[in-house]
Amino acid sequence: MRTGARLPVVLRGYDRKQVDGLLRRVSQALNGGPPMSADDVRKTRFDVVMRGYEPHAVDRLVRECILELQARGPIPERPGRPRVQPAWLINWIQSARFSGSGLRTGYDVRDVDAFLDRVIAGLRGVAPPMSARDVRESAFRVVRFGPGYDEKEVDRFLVQLAGALERR
Known part of the structure; x- marks a missing residue:
């Protein structure tokens, strides 16, 4: 996550001291x-x-912060919360579909697909199992031109996958 990012300053934008304070606390x-x-x-x-940070850039960075905090935070145990069965999890992973990135940058399709194949192999017992931490720490090449998956969709799916692996 890039909490130290330089944000553009615009004529009317978010208060820079407030934004910097939040990013410091998140970091x-x-x-x-x-x-x-x-x-x-x-x-x-x-x-x-006046002379604040550009709101759209701040909003994007704040969304990244939220995803990072969610990924690192513990999933609370609740009574009656069902354990996830490997067969169901395999089927869920195999049925996942991500939108293409279009003209935006996106995660390399081959990297994401290969990673999910390794997760499935681990669930089937034919490869070392992947942990929730492995999923949270996964990284993929970013492509500009070529087949790429929408980064936000993949990130959301990986947060859910990490949570499901914790409930196994």
Whole structure:
């Protein structure tokens, strides 16, 4: 995650001190500091001021922060929460479909498909099993021209997959 990113300044945008403060707290939480949840980030609102950060760029970065906090946060145990069966999980992974990235950058189709094949092989017992941590730490090449999957869709799926692997 790029909390140290340089954000563009515009005539009217989000208060820079407020945005910088949130990004500093998120960075600290991700590096062992005071905890912060994805909900804490979602509830944050910024004042619009003169010479502030460009709102769309901040919103994209905040979404990345939320995904990162969700990926690293524990999944709470709830009574009656069903355990995920490997056969169901294999079927769910195999039926996953991602939109193409179109003219935007996207994750390399071959990398994502190969990774999911390794997860399935681990669930079948023919390869070392993949942990939720392995899924959270996965990284894929980004392609500009060529077959690519929509990055947000893949990231959302991987958060769900990590959660399902924790419930096995």
